[in-house]
Amino acid sequence: MTRYSVWAPHRDRVRLSLGDSTHDMIRGDRGWWHADADGGPDYAFLLDDDEQPLPDPRSLRQPAGVHGPSRRYDHGAFAWTDHRWTGRPLAGAVIYELHIGTFTEGGTFDDAVERLHHLVELGVDFVEVLPVNSFDGTAGWGYDGVLWGAVHEPYGGPDGFKRFVDACHARGLGVLLDVVYNHLGPSGAYLDRFGPYFAGRTIWGPALNLDGPDSDEVRRYVLDDALGWLRDFHVDGLRLDAVHALVDRGATHLLEAMAAEVDALAAGLGRPLHLIAESDLNDPKLVTSRDAGGYGLEAQWCDDLHHALHVALTGETDGYYLDFGAPGALATTLRRAFFHAGTWSSFRRRTHGRPIDPHRHEGHRFLIYLQNHDQIGNRAQGDRMTATISPDRMLCGAAIALCSPYTPMIFMGEEWAASSPWQFFASFADPDLAAAVHDGRRKEFAEHGWGESEVPDPMDPATVARSTLRWDELTAEPHRRVHETYRTLIALRREHPELADPRLDRLHIDAADSWLVLHRGPRRVAVNLGTTDAKILLDPHPRRLLLSSATADLTGTHLHLPPESFAIL
Numbered sequence: 001m002t003r004y005s006v007w008a009p010h011r012d013r014v015r016l017s018l019g020d021s022t023h024d025m026i027r028g029d030r031g032w033w034h035a036d037a038d039g040g041p042d043y044a045f046l047l048d049d050d051e052q053p054l055p056d057p058r059s060l061r062q063p064a065g066v067h068g069p070s071r072r073y074d075h076g077a078f079a080w081t082d083h084r085w086t087g088r089p090l091a092g093a094v095i096y097e098l099h100i101g102t103f104t105e106g107g108t109f110d111d112a113v114e115r116l117h118h119l120v121e122l123g124v125d126f127v128e129v130l131p132v133n134s135f136d137g138t139a140g141w142g143y144d145g146v147l148w149g150a151v152h153e154p155y156g157g158p159d160g161f162k163r164f165v166d167a168c169h170a171r172g173l174g175v176l177l178d179v180v181y182n183h184l185g186p187s188g189a190y191l192d193r194f195g196p197y198f199a200g201r202t203i204w205g206p207a208l209n210l211d212g213p214d215s216d217e218v219r220r221y222v223l224d225d226a227l228g229w230l231r232d233f234h235v236d237g238l239r240l241d242a243v244h245a246l247v248d249r250g251a252t253h254l255l256e257a258m259a260a261e262v263d264a265l266a267a268g269l270g271r272p273l274h275l276i277a278e279s280d281l282n283d284p285k286l287v288t289s290r291d292a293g294g295y296g297l298e299a300q301w302c303d304d305l306h307h308a309l310h311v312a313l314t315g316e317t318d319g320y321y322l323d324f325g326a327p328g329a330l331a332t333t334l335r336r337a338f339f340h341a342g343t344w345s346s347f348r349r350r351t352h353g354r355p356i357d358p359h360r361h362e363g364h365r366f367l368i369y370l371q372n373h374d375q376i377g378n379r380a381q382g383d384r385m386t387a388t389i390s391p392d393r394m395l396c397g398a399a400i401a402l403c404s405p406y407t408p409m410i411f412m413g414e415e416w417a418a419s420s421p422w423q424f425f426a427s428f429a430d431p432d433l434a435a436a437v438h439d440g441r442r443k444e445f446a447e448h449g450w451g452e453s454e455v456p457d458p459m460d461p462a463t464v465a466r467s468t469l470r471w472d473e474l475t476a477e478p479h480r481r482v483h484e485t486y487r488t489l490i491a492l493r494r495e496h497p498e499l500a501d502p503r504l505d506r507l508h509i510d511a512a513d514s515w516l517v518l519h520r521g522p523r524r525v526a527v528n529l530g531t532t533d534a535k536i537l538l539d540p541h542p543r544r545l546l547l548s549s550a551t552a553d554l555t556g557t558h559l560h561l562p563p564e565s566f567a568i569l
Contacts, residue, residue, distance in 0.1 A: 066188030082169035087271030093125035109160035123490035136187035137427030144185025237274030259296035282353030308333035358504035363405030382423030
């Protein structure tokens with residue numbers, strides 16, 4: 001006999017659909033309904049007099065997709081082998097972001113396992129996986145998920161994801177999972193049929209009711225899902241998508257509550273667990289400890305660092321990049337993480353952000369990246385940085401990111417200057433929804449001067465194929481040279497710990513119009529982004545070149561550095 005439960009506080013009748021039979025459920029406390037029944041593994045719920053069976057909002061498996069019945073799943077049946085895994089700290093780590101569906105040609109967890117040796121040799125510490133929860137269709141980014149606790153079946157389902165995590169841990173790699181709690185996708189979002197899960201909308205879809213009537217169970221739904229990934233799938237941390245879209249006016253914000261429960265779980269499991277937010281707020285409160293009045297998250301993505309690097313490397317100053325073209329913007333942002341810190345943002349047309357305290361906030365709490373899935377995939381053609389700049393210039397950016405006080409993150413393929421773009425794609429079966437996505441994407445970029453033929457069709461399988469990594473490039477130039485440089489930069493972080501020192505109050509920067517020098521303890525990271533040789537005066541301590549991307553000349557106290565090159569001394 002199996003116990004089935006579902007929360008449907010405003011329904012008069014709920015039935016359990018189990019194979020060919022239905023069973024009336026009994027209403028319990030706080031709007032929960034329960035039934036004990038025997039039957040096959042697949043089940044669904046019928047609400048009031050509806051004839052359409054709906055999947056369980058807390059489903060653990062959806063073998064027939066997001067519109068089909070749920071399937072019972074026993075977490076205890078998987079044979080884990082990572083019993084000696086004790087986790088990894090975030091401070092000093094390097095993160096590698098990947099999308100399971102385009103990381104390999106096969107696009108499954110098991111196929112990804114076959115490439116983990118590449119990440120081990122590269123020297124990264126964490127794999128950050130884009131969302132793997134169930135979404136409608138076979139191919140997609142994963143941010144249109146609707147059943148947050150069920151693993152996308154085309155990737156390999158829950159057992160496939162567990163095999164992937166287990167394999168990562170066996171190779172010394174931690175796993176971070178991207179989760180989306182700020183909205184639900186447009187297809188299969190049945191939560192509001194069960195209860196008052198929704199309250200308003202975001203620009204992406206319906207938002208959750210986190211502070212209104214009956215919101216306690218909605219908050220519990222989110223918290224239980226987060227804890228489930230960490231506990232049942234042995235994931236080492238979560239990347240929380242767009243937390244600025246979480247509307248919560250309660251005395252204890254959902255993020256603060258989540259951080260407290262995750263810290264408690266970490267204590268019980270005996271290994272560190274990490275919460276990393278994506279936030280557009282430029283508010284250090286997110287990564288300030290709870291005893292100091294903050295939410296207590298460990299880290300956050302820092303788009304200001306990306307924007308400053310992107311403008312310095314590419315020269316693009318359109319849209320939100322405009323302010324980052326100001327003189328000294330890169331050095332300013334490297335010193336304090338946030339460029340907009342209680343200052344005017346021309347893109348937002350208002351004052352934005354709040355400054356961090358470099359004596360209280362260490363750099364590892366802010367992720368730095370040259371590229372990520374958003375900053376590539378949300379471009380009209382999904383073009384990578386090296387589609388417009390030279391690999392040598394990109395390597396200058398890599399040297400800054402990997403030798404900065406911040407936590408560096410690499411987007412899959414960046415480490416060899418992959419030629420494949422990473423474009424927006426989806427695979428909705430509903431023809432009206434597919435057409436809306438297709439037309440909406442082209443209309444969005446038409447407003448910025450792009451012709452229809454220039455914007456890839458998100459619904460075309462060829463878009464997915466173009467976005468899949470080409471691993472054969474690794475043996476060809478300049479990809480091999482770029483890859484070797486990334487490997488060496490990451491190795492230098494291990495050999496010379498001062499290059500990974502997260503203390504922002506110890507960072508000193510010398511900068512001119514075209515070059516800058518990061519002072520990292522006794523080490524110097526010099527970068528020339530100009531078009532002519534740079535003659536850089538260094539302090540008089542004797543030193544030697546540890547790594548140079550071009551023929552640099554160290555003469556006495558002067559470093560002569562060619563254009564678009566870097567040197568670490």
